[in-house]
Amino acid sequence: MPSVRHTILSLATLLSLFTSAVAQTAYANDFVDPDHFLTKNLGNHTYAAQTTAAAWAKTLAAKGPWSVINKSATPPSGDKHDFMSWAPYWWPDCSNAGNTTALTPEQTWVTCTYVNRDGQFNPDVRLVNNVGDFQDFAEAVFYNAIAWAMDVDNKATFEANVVKFINAYFLDSATAMNPNLNFAQMQRGPTGQVGSRTGVLDLKAMSKVASAVLILRKGKSAAWTADIDNRFIEWSKEYITWLENAELAIEEKESNNNHGTFYFNQLAALKLIVNDAPGAKAVIDEYFNGIYLAQISANGEQPLEAARTRPYHYRAYNLAAMITNARLSIYADPSSTVWNKTTTAGATIKTALDFAMTIPATTSGEANYVEELYPNIAAVASVYGDADGKLLSFLKKGDPKFIAQPYMLWNQPFAELETSGLPPTNTAKAHAAPSTSKSKSSVTPDATSDATGLRVGSGWLVTVVTCTLALAVNVLGSL
Numbered sequence: 001m002p003s004v005r006h007t008i009l010s011l012a013t014l015l016s017l018f019t020s021a022v023a024q025t026a027y028a029n030d031f032v033d034p035d036h037f038l039t040k041n042l043g044n045h046t047y048a049a050q051t052t053a054a055a056w057a058k059t060l061a062a063k064g065p066w067s068v069i070n071k072s073a074t075p076p077s078g079d080k081h082d083f084m085s086w087a088p089y090w091w092p093d094c095s096n097a098g099n100t101t102a103l104t105p106e107q108t109w110v111t112c113t114y115v116n117r118d119g120q121f122n123p124d125v126r127l128v129n130n131v132g133d134f135q136d137f138a139e140a141v142f143y144n145a146i147a148w149a150m151d152v153d154n155k156a157t158f159e160a161n162v163v164k165f166i167n168a169y170f171l172d173s174a175t176a177m178n179p180n181l182n183f184a185q186m187q188r189g190p191t192g193q194v195g196s197r198t199g200v201l202d203l204k205a206m207s208k209v210a211s212a213v214l215i216l217r218k219g220k221s222a223a224w225t226a227d228i229d230n231r232f233i234e235w236s237k238e239y240i241t242w243l244e245n246a247e248l249a250i251e252e253k254e255s256n257n258n259h260g261t262f263y264f265n266q267l268a269a270l271k272l273i274v275n276d277a278p279g280a281k282a283v284i285d286e287y288f289n290g291i292y293l294a295q296i297s298a299n300g301e302q303p304l305e306a307a308r309t310r311p312y313h314y315r316a317y318n319l320a321a322m323i324t325n326a327r328l329s330i331y332a333d334p335s336s337t338v339w340n341k342t343t344t345a346g347a348t349i350k351t352a353l354d355f356a357m358t359i360p361a362t363t364s365g366e367a368n369y370v371e372e373l374y375p376n377i378a379a380v381a382s383v384y385g386d387a388d389g390k391l392l393s394f395l396k397k398g399d400p401k402f403i404a405q406p407y408m409l410w411n412q413p414f415a416e417l418e419t420s421g422l423p424p425t426n427t428a429k430a431h432a433a434p435s436t437s438k439s440k441s442s443v444t445p446d447a448t449s450d451a452t453g454l455r456v457g458s459g460w461l462v463t464v465v466t467c468t469l470a471l472a473v474n475v476l477g478s479l
Protein backbone atom coordinates (compact mmCIF):
# COMPACT_ATOMS: atom_id res chain seq x y z
CA MET A 1 0.00 0.00 0.00
CA PRO A 2 2.64 2.62 0.91
CA SER A 3 4.65 1.67 -2.16
CA VAL A 4 1.64 2.21 -4.45
CA ARG A 5 1.07 5.59 -2.87
CA HIS A 6 4.72 6.35 -3.47
CA THR A 7 4.32 5.40 -7.13
CA ILE A 8 1.39 7.76 -7.51
CA LEU A 9 3.36 10.57 -5.93
CA SER A 10 6.27 9.89 -8.27
CA LEU A 11 3.94 9.99 -11.26
CA ALA A 12 2.54 13.28 -10.04
CA THR A 13 6.10 14.60 -9.87
CA LEU A 14 6.78 13.36 -13.37
CA LEU A 15 3.61 14.97 -14.60
CA SER A 16 4.54 18.34 -13.14
CA LEU A 17 7.97 17.98 -14.71
CA PHE A 18 6.58 17.67 -18.20
CA THR A 19 3.44 19.79 -18.20
CA SER A 20 5.55 22.90 -18.50
CA ALA A 21 8.65 22.91 -20.66
CA VAL A 22 11.85 24.51 -19.47
CA ALA A 23 12.05 28.05 -20.87
CA GLN A 24 14.94 28.80 -23.19
CA THR A 25 17.76 30.59 -21.47
CA ALA A 26 21.46 31.23 -22.17
CA TYR A 27 23.98 29.90 -19.65
CA ALA A 28 26.77 32.42 -19.03
CA ASN A 29 29.30 30.37 -20.97
CA ASP A 30 30.53 26.85 -21.52
CA PHE A 31 32.63 24.60 -23.69
CA VAL A 32 31.61 21.03 -24.47
CA ASP A 33 33.99 18.30 -25.56
CA PRO A 34 32.45 17.02 -28.83
CA ASP A 35 33.14 13.41 -27.83
CA HIS A 36 30.67 13.78 -25.04
CA PHE A 37 27.92 13.72 -27.65
CA LEU A 38 29.61 11.74 -30.40
CA THR A 39 30.16 8.69 -28.19
CA LYS A 40 26.36 8.39 -27.69
CA ASN A 41 26.78 7.57 -24.05
CA LEU A 42 24.16 9.84 -22.50
CA GLY A 43 22.36 8.16 -19.62
CA ASN A 44 18.63 7.55 -19.16
CA HIS A 45 18.53 10.29 -16.57
CA THR A 46 19.22 12.80 -19.35
CA TYR A 47 16.05 12.02 -21.34
CA ALA A 48 14.29 15.21 -20.24
CA ALA A 49 17.43 17.27 -20.89
CA GLN A 50 17.71 15.76 -24.37
CA THR A 51 14.14 16.79 -25.10
CA THR A 52 14.70 20.32 -23.82
CA ALA A 53 17.91 20.77 -25.81
CA ALA A 54 16.24 19.65 -29.02
CA ALA A 55 13.25 21.93 -28.37
CA TRP A 56 15.58 24.88 -27.78
CA ALA A 57 17.44 24.06 -30.99
CA LYS A 58 14.18 24.47 -32.91
CA THR A 59 12.99 27.59 -31.08
CA LEU A 60 16.34 29.30 -31.60
CA ALA A 61 16.69 28.28 -35.24
CA ALA A 62 13.34 29.87 -36.01
CA LYS A 63 14.83 33.25 -35.05
CA GLY A 64 17.80 33.11 -37.46
CA PRO A 65 19.81 33.78 -39.49
CA TRP A 66 21.65 36.70 -37.91
CA SER A 67 24.05 39.28 -39.28
CA VAL A 68 25.93 42.28 -37.89
CA ILE A 69 24.58 44.37 -40.76
CA ASN A 70 21.14 44.18 -39.08
CA LYS A 71 21.33 47.52 -37.26
CA SER A 72 19.74 50.88 -37.88
CA ALA A 73 22.88 52.86 -37.06
CA THR A 74 26.20 52.85 -38.91
CA PRO A 75 29.57 52.46 -37.14
CA PRO A 76 32.04 55.37 -37.32
CA SER A 77 33.93 53.42 -40.00
CA GLY A 78 30.90 53.77 -42.27
CA ASP A 79 30.86 49.97 -42.65
CA LYS A 80 27.90 48.06 -41.23
CA HIS A 81 29.95 44.86 -41.46
CA ASP A 82 31.82 46.11 -38.41
CA PHE A 83 30.33 44.74 -35.20
CA MET A 84 28.99 47.59 -33.07
CA SER A 85 27.40 47.94 -29.66
CA TRP A 86 26.72 50.93 -27.43
CA ALA A 87 27.63 51.00 -23.75
CA PRO A 88 24.24 50.65 -22.07
CA TYR A 89 24.60 53.02 -19.09
CA TRP A 90 25.87 56.07 -20.97
CA TRP A 91 23.51 59.02 -21.58
CA PRO A 92 23.84 62.20 -23.66
CA ASP A 93 24.29 65.53 -21.92
CA CYS A 94 23.51 68.05 -24.64
CA SER A 95 23.74 71.18 -22.46
CA ASN A 96 26.79 72.34 -24.39
CA ALA A 97 25.38 71.45 -27.77
CA GLY A 98 22.82 74.21 -28.33
CA ASN A 99 19.14 73.41 -28.77
CA THR A 100 18.91 69.70 -28.11
CA THR A 101 15.42 69.27 -29.60
CA ALA A 102 16.85 70.37 -32.95
CA LEU A 103 19.43 67.59 -33.00
CA THR A 104 18.65 64.41 -34.87
CA PRO A 105 19.51 61.19 -33.03
CA GLU A 106 22.52 60.74 -35.35
CA GLN A 107 23.77 64.23 -34.42
CA THR A 108 23.21 63.55 -30.73
CA TRP A 109 25.32 60.36 -30.90
CA VAL A 110 28.39 62.28 -32.07
CA THR A 111 27.86 65.82 -30.71
CA CYS A 112 26.68 65.56 -27.10
CA THR A 113 28.90 64.55 -24.23
CA TYR A 114 28.02 61.07 -22.93
CA VAL A 115 28.03 60.50 -19.16
CA ASN A 116 27.84 57.27 -17.17
CA ARG A 117 24.75 56.64 -15.04
CA ASP A 118 25.68 53.23 -13.64
CA GLY A 119 22.83 50.74 -13.72
CA GLN A 120 20.46 53.00 -15.72
CA PHE A 121 19.83 51.42 -19.09
CA ASN A 122 19.62 53.84 -22.04
CA PRO A 123 16.82 52.38 -24.18
CA ASP A 124 18.22 53.66 -27.48
CA VAL A 125 20.94 51.01 -27.12
CA ARG A 126 18.31 48.68 -28.58
CA LEU A 127 18.67 50.34 -31.97
CA VAL A 128 21.86 48.33 -32.29
CA ASN A 129 21.51 44.74 -31.18
CA ASN A 130 24.65 43.08 -32.49
CA VAL A 131 25.29 41.77 -28.94
CA GLY A 132 21.89 40.16 -28.42
CA ASP A 133 21.95 38.79 -31.95
CA PHE A 134 25.37 37.21 -31.43
CA GLN A 135 24.11 35.59 -28.24
CA ASP A 136 21.07 34.12 -30.01
CA PHE A 137 23.27 33.06 -32.91
CA ALA A 138 25.73 31.28 -30.59
CA GLU A 139 22.93 29.52 -28.69
CA ALA A 140 21.29 28.45 -31.95
CA VAL A 141 24.51 27.04 -33.36
CA PHE A 142 25.33 25.26 -30.07
CA TYR A 143 21.96 23.52 -29.62
CA ASN A 144 21.51 22.72 -33.31
CA ALA A 145 24.89 20.96 -33.33
CA ILE A 146 23.88 19.06 -30.18
CA ALA A 147 20.49 18.10 -31.66
CA TRP A 148 22.29 16.83 -34.77
CA ALA A 149 24.64 14.73 -32.64
CA MET A 150 21.70 13.36 -30.61
CA ASP A 151 20.07 11.99 -33.78
CA VAL A 152 16.85 13.89 -33.30
CA ASP A 153 14.33 13.35 -36.13
CA ASN A 154 15.26 15.16 -39.34
CA LYS A 155 18.77 15.56 -38.05
CA ALA A 156 19.89 16.96 -41.41
CA THR A 157 17.89 20.10 -40.67
CA PHE A 158 19.97 20.75 -37.56
CA GLU A 159 23.37 20.48 -39.24
CA ALA A 160 22.07 22.60 -42.13
CA ASN A 161 20.99 25.26 -39.63
CA VAL A 162 24.47 25.46 -38.14
CA VAL A 163 26.02 25.86 -41.58
CA LYS A 164 23.43 28.45 -42.66
CA PHE A 165 23.93 30.54 -39.51
CA ILE A 166 27.74 30.44 -39.54
CA ASN A 167 27.75 31.25 -43.23
CA ALA A 168 25.49 34.29 -42.76
CA TYR A 169 27.31 35.55 -39.66
CA PHE A 170 30.94 35.12 -40.72
CA LEU A 171 31.35 34.06 -44.35
CA ASP A 172 28.79 35.34 -46.87
CA SER A 173 30.28 38.58 -48.21
CA ALA A 174 26.85 40.25 -48.22
CA THR A 175 26.31 39.77 -44.48
CA ALA A 176 29.65 38.79 -42.92
CA MET A 177 31.12 40.38 -39.83
CA ASN A 178 34.55 41.97 -40.27
CA PRO A 179 37.02 40.20 -37.94
CA ASN A 180 37.38 42.97 -35.35
CA LEU A 181 35.61 44.50 -32.35
CA ASN A 182 36.77 48.06 -32.95
CA PHE A 183 33.31 49.47 -32.19
CA ALA A 184 32.04 47.24 -29.38
CA GLN A 185 30.65 49.01 -26.28
CA MET A 186 31.14 52.52 -27.70
CA GLN A 187 30.37 55.26 -25.20
CA ARG A 188 29.47 57.72 -28.02
CA GLY A 189 29.88 61.50 -28.08
CA PRO A 190 32.89 63.40 -29.43
CA THR A 191 35.40 61.20 -27.56
CA GLY A 192 33.45 57.95 -27.67
CA GLN A 193 33.59 57.05 -31.35
CA VAL A 194 35.73 54.00 -30.63
CA GLY A 195 34.99 50.76 -28.82
CA SER A 196 35.85 50.06 -25.19
CA ARG A 197 38.02 47.19 -23.99
CA THR A 198 34.95 45.83 -22.15
CA GLY A 199 33.28 45.30 -25.53
CA VAL A 200 35.56 42.33 -26.21
CA LEU A 201 33.26 40.46 -23.82
CA ASP A 202 30.50 40.70 -26.44
CA LEU A 203 31.91 37.66 -28.28
CA LYS A 204 32.62 35.47 -25.23
CA ALA A 205 30.16 32.84 -26.51
CA MET A 206 32.73 31.95 -29.17
CA SER A 207 33.41 28.93 -26.95
CA LYS A 208 29.85 27.71 -27.67
CA VAL A 209 30.40 28.30 -31.39
CA ALA A 210 33.66 26.32 -31.15
CA SER A 211 31.83 23.46 -29.37
CA ALA A 212 29.34 23.34 -32.26
CA VAL A 213 32.01 23.44 -34.95
CA LEU A 214 34.00 20.64 -33.27
CA ILE A 215 30.87 18.49 -32.97
CA LEU A 216 30.12 18.79 -36.69
CA ARG A 217 33.77 18.55 -37.75
CA LYS A 218 34.63 15.55 -35.60
CA GLY A 219 31.24 13.90 -36.19
CA LYS A 220 31.85 14.19 -39.95
CA SER A 221 28.67 16.10 -40.71
CA ALA A 222 27.94 16.04 -44.43
CA ALA A 223 26.74 19.65 -44.29
CA TRP A 224 29.95 20.88 -42.66
CA THR A 225 31.98 20.75 -45.84
CA ALA A 226 35.73 21.22 -46.21
CA ASP A 227 34.97 24.53 -47.93
CA ILE A 228 32.97 25.89 -44.97
CA ASP A 229 35.56 24.57 -42.55
CA ASN A 230 38.45 26.22 -44.42
CA ARG A 231 36.67 29.54 -44.81
CA PHE A 232 35.72 29.68 -41.14
CA ILE A 233 39.30 28.82 -40.18
CA GLU A 234 40.51 31.70 -42.36
CA TRP A 235 38.05 34.10 -40.72
CA SER A 236 39.03 32.89 -37.24
CA LYS A 237 42.75 33.34 -37.98
CA GLU A 238 42.16 36.97 -38.94
CA TYR A 239 40.10 37.58 -35.83
CA ILE A 240 42.74 35.86 -33.63
CA THR A 241 45.27 38.35 -35.03
CA TRP A 242 42.97 41.18 -33.91
CA LEU A 243 42.43 39.61 -30.44
CA GLU A 244 46.16 39.16 -29.91
CA ASN A 245 47.26 42.57 -31.19
CA ALA A 246 44.57 45.25 -31.03
CA GLU A 247 45.07 47.68 -28.17
CA LEU A 248 41.48 47.22 -26.93
CA ALA A 249 41.86 43.45 -26.87
CA ILE A 250 45.16 43.56 -25.01
CA GLU A 251 43.64 45.88 -22.40
CA GLU A 252 40.77 43.42 -21.93
CA LYS A 253 43.22 40.54 -21.56
CA GLU A 254 44.97 42.49 -18.81
CA SER A 255 41.83 43.06 -16.76
CA ASN A 256 42.07 40.87 -13.70
CA ASN A 257 38.39 40.04 -13.10
CA ASN A 258 35.76 38.12 -15.14
CA HIS A 259 36.55 40.24 -18.21
CA GLY A 260 40.02 38.74 -18.33
CA THR A 261 38.71 35.22 -17.65
CA PHE A 262 36.26 35.45 -20.55
CA TYR A 263 38.94 36.85 -22.87
CA PHE A 264 40.85 33.57 -22.46
CA ASN A 265 37.63 31.55 -23.11
CA GLN A 266 37.27 33.31 -26.42
CA LEU A 267 40.86 33.15 -27.61
CA ALA A 268 41.40 29.49 -26.67
CA ALA A 269 38.12 28.51 -28.37
CA LEU A 270 39.26 30.22 -31.57
CA LYS A 271 42.58 28.34 -31.42
CA LEU A 272 40.60 25.09 -31.37
CA ILE A 273 38.55 26.25 -34.35
CA VAL A 274 41.79 26.74 -36.29
CA ASN A 275 43.03 23.27 -35.19
CA ASP A 276 45.73 24.66 -32.92
CA ALA A 277 45.35 22.61 -29.72
CA PRO A 278 48.85 23.47 -28.44
CA GLY A 279 48.00 27.15 -28.97
CA ALA A 280 44.75 26.72 -27.00
CA LYS A 281 46.63 25.01 -24.19
CA ALA A 282 49.19 27.82 -24.09
CA VAL A 283 46.42 30.45 -23.91
CA ILE A 284 44.74 28.69 -21.00
CA ASP A 285 48.07 28.12 -19.21
CA GLU A 286 48.59 31.87 -19.37
CA TYR A 287 45.25 32.29 -17.57
CA PHE A 288 45.87 29.71 -14.83
CA ASN A 289 49.43 30.95 -14.26
CA GLY A 290 48.28 34.56 -14.43
CA ILE A 291 45.15 36.38 -13.31
CA TYR A 292 43.57 33.19 -11.92
CA LEU A 293 46.13 33.18 -9.09
CA ALA A 294 44.56 36.27 -7.49
CA GLN A 295 40.90 35.51 -8.30
CA ILE A 296 39.98 33.20 -5.38
CA SER A 297 40.74 33.81 -1.69
CA ALA A 298 41.48 31.03 0.80
CA ASN A 299 37.81 30.88 1.89
CA GLY A 300 36.59 30.69 -1.72
CA GLU A 301 35.46 34.29 -2.07
CA GLN A 302 36.17 35.98 -5.40
CA PRO A 303 37.10 39.44 -4.13
CA LEU A 304 37.13 41.14 -7.53
CA GLU A 305 33.57 39.95 -8.23
CA ALA A 306 32.28 40.49 -4.69
CA ALA A 307 33.20 44.16 -5.00
CA ARG A 308 30.66 44.64 -7.81
CA THR A 309 27.08 45.91 -7.54
CA ARG A 310 25.69 42.41 -8.16
CA PRO A 311 28.09 40.08 -6.29
CA TYR A 312 25.94 36.93 -6.59
CA HIS A 313 25.72 37.33 -10.36
CA TYR A 314 29.41 38.13 -10.78
CA ARG A 315 30.59 35.19 -8.65
CA ALA A 316 28.51 32.82 -10.77
CA TYR A 317 29.56 34.59 -13.96
CA ASN A 318 33.30 34.32 -13.31
CA LEU A 319 32.87 30.72 -12.14
CA ALA A 320 31.29 29.87 -15.51
CA ALA A 321 34.27 31.46 -17.26
CA MET A 322 36.79 29.62 -15.03
CA ILE A 323 35.01 26.30 -15.66
CA THR A 324 35.02 27.01 -19.41
CA ASN A 325 38.77 27.70 -19.30
CA ALA A 326 39.33 24.44 -17.43
CA ARG A 327 37.33 22.48 -19.99
CA LEU A 328 39.16 24.10 -22.89
CA SER A 329 42.45 23.16 -21.22
CA ILE A 330 41.48 19.51 -20.74
CA TYR A 331 40.22 19.24 -24.30
CA ALA A 332 43.42 20.76 -25.69
CA ASP A 333 45.56 18.54 -23.46
CA PRO A 334 43.89 15.68 -21.54
CA SER A 335 46.83 15.56 -19.12
CA SER A 336 46.02 19.09 -17.91
CA THR A 337 45.62 19.35 -14.14
CA VAL A 338 43.84 22.71 -13.98
CA TRP A 339 40.91 21.43 -11.90
CA ASN A 340 43.39 20.97 -9.05
CA LYS A 341 45.26 24.20 -9.74
CA THR A 342 45.37 26.37 -6.63
CA THR A 343 45.40 30.13 -6.47
CA THR A 344 48.08 31.93 -4.47
CA ALA A 345 45.78 31.67 -1.45
CA GLY A 346 45.43 27.90 -1.94
CA ALA A 347 41.90 27.74 -3.39
CA THR A 348 40.52 25.84 -6.40
CA ILE A 349 37.46 26.31 -8.61
CA LYS A 350 35.62 23.99 -6.22
CA THR A 351 36.50 26.21 -3.26
CA ALA A 352 34.96 29.15 -5.12
CA LEU A 353 31.77 27.21 -5.90
CA ASP A 354 31.41 25.99 -2.31
CA PHE A 355 31.73 29.56 -1.07
CA ALA A 356 29.30 30.99 -3.64
CA MET A 357 26.68 28.45 -2.52
CA THR A 358 26.80 29.79 1.04
CA ILE A 359 25.54 33.25 0.05
CA PRO A 360 21.90 33.39 -1.07
CA ALA A 361 21.06 35.61 -4.04
CA THR A 362 18.53 37.43 -1.85
CA THR A 363 21.33 38.70 0.44
CA SER A 364 22.21 41.24 -2.22
CA GLY A 365 18.70 41.59 -3.66
CA GLU A 366 19.52 39.37 -6.63
CA ALA A 367 16.70 36.81 -6.50
CA ASN A 368 16.37 37.16 -10.28
CA TYR A 369 19.87 35.78 -10.77
CA VAL A 370 19.54 32.74 -8.51
CA GLU A 371 19.63 30.18 -11.37
CA GLU A 372 22.94 31.47 -12.68
CA LEU A 373 24.86 29.39 -10.19
CA TYR A 374 23.14 26.09 -11.06
CA PRO A 375 25.09 25.04 -14.19
CA ASN A 376 28.29 25.66 -12.19
CA ILE A 377 27.06 23.36 -9.42
CA ALA A 378 26.40 20.57 -11.90
CA ALA A 379 29.81 21.16 -13.51
CA VAL A 380 31.67 20.98 -10.21
CA ALA A 381 29.73 17.86 -9.17
CA SER A 382 30.59 16.16 -12.46
CA VAL A 383 34.30 16.92 -12.11
CA TYR A 384 35.04 16.70 -8.39
CA GLY A 385 32.20 14.33 -7.46
CA ASP A 386 29.43 14.82 -4.94
CA ALA A 387 30.12 12.09 -2.42
CA ASP A 388 27.86 13.48 0.31
CA GLY A 389 25.07 14.47 -2.09
CA LYS A 390 25.26 18.09 -0.98
CA LEU A 391 25.39 19.53 -4.47
CA LEU A 392 22.50 17.41 -5.71
CA SER A 393 20.24 18.33 -2.83
CA PHE A 394 21.08 22.02 -3.19
CA LEU A 395 20.18 21.91 -6.86
CA LYS A 396 16.97 19.93 -6.31
CA LYS A 397 15.83 22.42 -3.72
CA GLY A 398 16.68 25.45 -5.85
CA ASP A 399 15.30 24.12 -9.14
CA PRO A 400 13.00 21.10 -8.90
CA LYS A 401 13.16 20.85 -12.73
CA PHE A 402 16.94 20.90 -12.97
CA ILE A 403 16.97 17.40 -14.47
CA ALA A 404 15.29 18.81 -17.61
CA GLN A 405 17.95 21.52 -18.06
CA PRO A 406 20.23 20.95 -21.07
CA TYR A 407 23.31 21.50 -18.87
CA MET A 408 22.52 18.06 -17.42
CA LEU A 409 23.58 16.62 -20.77
CA TRP A 410 27.24 17.56 -20.57
CA ASN A 411 27.81 17.91 -16.83
CA GLN A 412 28.27 14.19 -16.40
CA PRO A 413 28.55 11.96 -14.48
CA PHE A 414 26.08 13.55 -12.06
CA ALA A 415 22.64 12.73 -10.65
CA GLU A 416 22.61 9.39 -12.46
CA LEU A 417 20.01 7.92 -10.14
CA GLU A 418 17.48 10.68 -10.85
CA THR A 419 14.46 9.87 -12.99
CA SER A 420 13.88 12.14 -15.93
CA GLY A 421 10.86 10.76 -17.76
CA LEU A 422 10.32 8.57 -20.76
CA PRO A 423 12.89 8.17 -23.49
CA PRO A 424 12.61 10.45 -26.50
CA THR A 425 11.17 7.84 -28.87
CA ASN A 426 13.79 7.46 -31.58
CA THR A 427 16.75 8.59 -29.56
CA ALA A 428 16.32 5.99 -26.84
CA LYS A 429 18.50 3.35 -28.47
CA ALA A 430 21.26 5.77 -29.26
CA HIS A 431 21.24 7.63 -26.00
CA ALA A 432 20.40 5.33 -23.20
CA ALA A 433 23.50 4.01 -21.53
CA PRO A 434 22.67 0.32 -21.30
CA SER A 435 26.28 -0.75 -21.04
CA THR A 436 29.62 0.84 -20.34
CA SER A 437 30.90 0.36 -23.90
CA LYS A 438 31.05 3.53 -25.93
CA SER A 439 29.63 2.81 -29.37
CA LYS A 440 30.89 5.18 -32.01
CA SER A 441 27.92 5.28 -34.35
CA SER A 442 27.72 8.99 -34.97
CA VAL A 443 29.04 9.00 -38.50
CA THR A 444 26.56 6.51 -39.84
CA PRO A 445 23.07 7.69 -40.77
CA ASP A 446 20.56 7.23 -38.01
CA ALA A 447 19.00 3.89 -38.82
CA THR A 448 16.49 4.14 -36.01
CA SER A 449 14.80 7.27 -37.34
CA ASP A 450 11.27 6.87 -38.51
CA ALA A 451 8.33 9.09 -39.23
CA THR A 452 6.78 8.46 -35.84
CA GLY A 453 9.96 9.19 -33.93
CA LEU A 454 10.72 11.98 -31.56
CA ARG A 455 8.38 14.91 -31.77
CA VAL A 456 10.23 17.62 -30.02
CA GLY A 457 8.07 20.19 -28.32
CA SER A 458 4.43 20.05 -27.48
CA GLY A 459 3.66 16.88 -29.44
CA TRP A 460 6.10 14.83 -27.44
CA LEU A 461 5.13 16.48 -24.18
CA VAL A 462 1.50 15.63 -24.83
CA THR A 463 2.54 12.04 -25.47
CA VAL A 464 4.45 11.89 -22.22
CA VAL A 465 1.62 13.42 -20.25
CA THR A 466 -0.89 11.07 -21.84
CA CYS A 467 1.24 8.02 -21.12
CA THR A 468 1.85 9.18 -17.60
CA LEU A 469 -1.85 9.75 -17.02
CA ALA A 470 -2.58 6.30 -18.43
CA LEU A 471 -0.05 4.80 -16.06
CA ALA A 472 -1.51 6.71 -13.16
CA VAL A 473 -5.02 5.50 -14.02
CA ASN A 474 -3.72 1.92 -14.23
CA VAL A 475 -2.15 2.17 -10.83
CA LEU A 476 -5.28 3.70 -9.34
CA GLY A 477 -7.40 0.99 -10.99
CA SER A 478 -5.32 -1.73 -9.35
CA LEU A 479 -5.66 -0.28 -5.86
Ligand SMILES: *[C@@H]1O[C@H](CO)[C@@H](O)[C@H](O)[C@H]1NC(C)=O
Pocket residue numbers: 044423428432433434
Ligand atom coordinates in the same frame (compact mmCIF):
# COMPACT_ATOMS: atom_id res chain seq x y z
C1 LIG B 1 17.39 2.84 -19.76
O1 LIG B 1 16.25 2.90 -20.57
C2 LIG B 1 16.08 1.74 -21.37
C3 LIG B 1 14.94 2.02 -22.34
O2 LIG B 1 13.84 2.58 -21.69
C4 LIG B 1 15.83 0.54 -20.48
O3 LIG B 1 15.70 -0.62 -21.26
C5 LIG B 1 17.03 0.39 -19.54
O4 LIG B 1 16.78 -0.62 -18.63
C6 LIG B 1 17.30 1.68 -18.79
N1 LIG B 1 18.51 1.56 -18.05
C7 LIG B 1 18.58 1.90 -16.78
C8 LIG B 1 19.94 1.73 -16.16
O5 LIG B 1 17.65 2.33 -16.15
Ligand SMILES: *[C@@H]1O[C@H](CO)[C@@H](O)[C@H](O)[C@H]1NC(C)=O
Pocket residue numbers: 064065066067070168175
Ligand atom coordinates in the same frame (compact mmCIF):
# COMPACT_ATOMS: atom_id res chain seq x y z
C1 LIG C 1 19.34 39.75 -40.38
O1 LIG C 1 20.26 39.24 -41.31
C2 LIG C 1 19.93 38.01 -41.90
C3 LIG C 1 21.05 37.63 -42.82
O2 LIG C 1 21.18 38.54 -43.86
C4 LIG C 1 18.59 38.08 -42.58
O3 LIG C 1 18.24 36.84 -43.14
C5 LIG C 1 17.56 38.50 -41.55
O4 LIG C 1 16.30 38.61 -42.13
C6 LIG C 1 17.94 39.77 -40.89
N1 LIG C 1 17.00 40.05 -39.82
C7 LIG C 1 16.47 41.23 -39.61
C8 LIG C 1 15.56 41.36 -38.46
O5 LIG C 1 16.70 42.18 -40.35
Ligand SMILES: *[C@@H]1O[C@H](CO)[C@@H](O)[C@H](O)[C@H]1NC(C)=O
Pocket residue numbers: 099100101102
Ligand atom coordinates in the same frame (compact mmCIF):
# COMPACT_ATOMS: atom_id res chain seq x y z
C1 LIG D 1 14.46 74.32 -30.09
O1 LIG D 1 14.14 74.19 -31.47
C2 LIG D 1 12.82 73.81 -31.70
C3 LIG D 1 12.61 73.50 -33.19
O2 LIG D 1 13.71 73.92 -33.93
C4 LIG D 1 11.87 74.91 -31.20
O3 LIG D 1 10.52 74.54 -31.42
C5 LIG D 1 12.11 75.11 -29.72
O4 LIG D 1 11.34 76.14 -29.23
C6 LIG D 1 13.58 75.36 -29.43
N1 LIG D 1 13.80 75.33 -27.98
C7 LIG D 1 14.57 76.22 -27.37
C8 LIG D 1 14.71 76.04 -25.88
O5 LIG D 1 15.13 77.11 -27.96
Ligand SMILES: *[C@@H]1O[C@H](CO)[C@@H](O)[C@H](O)[C@H]1NC(C)=O
Pocket residue numbers: 337339340383384
Ligand atom coordinates in the same frame (compact mmCIF):
# COMPACT_ATOMS: atom_id res chain seq x y z
C1 LIG E 1 43.22 16.18 -8.22
O1 LIG E 1 44.40 15.49 -7.90
C2 LIG E 1 44.21 14.23 -7.30
C3 LIG E 1 45.55 13.70 -6.87
O2 LIG E 1 46.45 13.67 -7.95
C4 LIG E 1 43.49 13.33 -8.27
O3 LIG E 1 43.24 12.09 -7.70
C5 LIG E 1 42.17 13.98 -8.67
O4 LIG E 1 41.54 13.21 -9.68
C6 LIG E 1 42.38 15.37 -9.20
N1 LIG E 1 41.07 16.00 -9.36
C7 LIG E 1 40.68 16.52 -10.50
C8 LIG E 1 39.32 17.10 -10.53
O5 LIG E 1 41.37 16.54 -11.50
